[in-house]
Amino acid sequence: MAxxxxxxxxxxxxxxxxxxxxxxxxxxxxxxxEMWRPFFQPYHxxxxxxxxxxxxxxxxxxxxxxxxxxxxxxxxxxPKANCISFKDSACRCFGYMVSKKKYIYTIDDDCFVAKDPxxxxxxxxxxxxxxxxxxxxxxxxxxxxxxxxxxxxxVRGYPFSLREGAPTAVSHGLWLNIPDYDAPTQLxxxxxxxxxxxxxxxxxPKGTLFPMCGMNLAFDRQLIGPAMYFGLMGxxxxxxxxxxxxxxxxxxVICDHLGLGVKTGLPYIWHxxxxxxxxxxxxxxxxIFWQEELIPFFQSxxxxxxxxxxxxxxxxxxxxxxxKLGKIDPYFTKLADAMVTWxxxxxxxxxxxxxxxxxxxxxxxxx
Numbered sequence: 086m087a088x089x090x091x092x093x094x095x096x097x098x099x100x101x102x103x104x105x106x107x108x109x110x111x112x113x114x115x116x117x118x119e120m121w122r123p124f125f126q127p128y129h130x131x132x133x134x135x136x137x138x139x140x141x142x143x144x145x146x147x148x149x150x151x152x153x154x155x156x157x158x159x160x161x162x163x164p165k166a167n168c169i170s171f172k173d174s175a176c177r178c179f180g181y182m183v184s185k186k187k188y189i190y191t192i193d194d195d196c197f198v199a200k201d202p203x204x205x206x207x208x209x210x211x212x213x214x215x216x217x218x219x220x221x222x223x224x225x226x227x228x229x230x231x232x233x234x235x236x237x238x239x240v241r242g243y244p245f246s247l248r249e250g251a252p253t254a255v256s257h258g259l260w261l262n263i264p265d266y267d268a269p270t271q272l273x274x275x276x277x278x279x280x281x282x283x284x285x286x287x288x289x290p291k292g293t294l295f296p297m298c299g300m301n302l303a304f305d306r307q308l309i310g311p312a313m314y315f316g317l318m319g320x321x322x323x324x325x326x327x328x329x330x331x332x333x334x335x336x337x338v339i340c341d342h343l344g345l346g347v348k349t350g351l352p353y354i355w356h357x358x359x360x361x362x363x364x365x366x367x368x369x370x371x372x373i374f375w376q377e378e379l380i381p382f383f384q385s386x387x388x389x390x391x392x393x394x395x396x397x398x399x400x401x402x403x404x405x406x407x408x409k410l411g412k413i414d415p416y417f418t419k420l421a422d423a424m425v426t427w428x429x430x431x432x433x434x435x436x437x438x439x440x441x442x443x444x445x446x447x448x449x450x451x452x
Contacts, residue, residue: 099127100214105188107210108180112136113194114143120198122147124208128190131180131444136172151444153179161434161442168426173319175328177299182431183442187307188217192354193300199261199355202282212352213256213303220250221288221346231286231348254309254345255336258301259283260356265298267326268369271362286350291341294383297333301354304336308345311395312336314427317420324375324416325368334383339398342388371414378413382406396428403428 107125109115110133118125122145130150134142138154158179159166169179174193181189190210199207219233225247232239232248239248264279289295304313312335315328340347386405392398407421433439 100211100218101188102127104186105129105190105210105214106131106180106184106186108133108177108184108189108191109194110135110174110177110180110191111142111194112140115145115194116143117194117197118145118148123206124198124210128210129186131184133176133180135174135176153183153444157442157444162430165426165430165433168314168317168423168430170315170318170322170328171320173322173325173328174299175315175318178313178315178332178427181306181310181313182427182434183444184306187305188214188303189306189310189313190303191299192302193356195356195358196260196300197355197357199353201353202284207352207354209258209301209352209354210303213258216256216286216348216351217253217303217305219253221253221348222247222250223288223291223341223346224251226288226290230350231288234286251344251346252305252308253348254305254340255297255347256303257295257297257333257347257349258303258352258354259350260298260301261353263356263359265300265356267373268362268366269373271359271365275359275362282353283350286348289337289347289349294334294337294380295347295349297329297336299329299332300356301352302329309336309340309395311428311431312339312399314399314424317416317423322416323414324372326365327369327372327376330376334379335399335402338383338386338388338402339395342392342398343395375413379410382409396432399428400425 106129108131112135115132126147130148132142132144132150132152134152134154138156142152144150155171158169162169170176177191190213201207222232225244227243228240229237231237260279261282262278264277299315304310313332316331318325318328337347386402388398388401392401403421403424406424407418410417411421434442
């Protein structure tokens with residue numbers, strides 16, 4: 086679709102223009118933003134540069150952004166910077182922490198604009214916003230899926246007392262082309278591509294976990310932000326590619342406890358690049374075994390009634406991680422401590438009167 090046609094599909098006043106940040110982790114020039122320009126340009130970008138901080142990341146002209154590299158993270162967080170992963174896309178959660186907006190959308194730099202079955206470019210951000218601004222239905226499943234979408238409603242037999250729904254904290258989008266598979270599945274199905282476009286948004290029921298993918302994800306930072314920690318992954322850690330799933334398991338337990346909703350389904354993006362399955366296997370192999378114990382842990386996790394904030398819930402969950410998962414491997418004791426450090430850093434940067442950190446934008450301090 087030509088840029089003019091794409092621009093025509095964008096609302097004249099973009100939804101939540103001043104209330105949403107787009108967070109992008111990267112190690113390369115952000116040429117992919119050109120395709121997203123009609124949809125992303127009105128919004129503020131937070132770019133988290135991973136890897137070598139001396140490398141210059143080029144951002145296409147016309148975008149409003151701030152960029153943080155590892156030196157910035159160390160400067161801003163000091164000793165607490167050790168809770169932010171290095172050489173792993175989990176570093177994106179630093180962007181969640183320094184944002185001052187109510188909503189976050191995060192996307193990977195190998196994700197492009199997808200087309201719906203009619204051939205129209207999909208404005209993924211707009212659909213995420215619609216998901217977040219309408220309620221969820223975590224307590225009773227609606228067989229027409231999202232009852233708040235145009236052309237749908239609650240079906241016969243749906244309790245009227247539950248039709249107000251619950252506030253939506255997370256909108257989890259999907260991908261066409263390269264599916265988000267683990268390494269063993271990649272090796273068995275190296276040529277498999279996802280071409281199935283399912284026009285549906287579902288609320289994940291209370292008590293049900295899911296494998297969250299961070300490459301096309303939006304959330305209400307005020308409702309769930311402090312729990313959106315992508316853990317310790319990458320350089321110096323025994324595991325990788327479980328950052329978003331760890332965050333997903335944590336946020337789902339906390340959302341269930343606090344009465345918040347999580348949606349999955351639309352919107353789709355086009356995932357362009359398959360990662361190396363042999364490299365992935367080296368990163369994942371411990372996680373593949375560990376998850377058989379992690380999932381039952383999260384399924385049985387219970388938070389006390391006095392955990393009335395996300396921070397209190399997350400600290401309590403960190404204690405349970407240390408007590409129960411620390412027996413599996415010392416890594417989980419280290420991770421539990423990092424969870425506490427993350428909350429301390431979050432509260433310091435987001436307390437009343439806290440000064441916004443000065444980022445580096447294209448090598449120049451942004452005023």
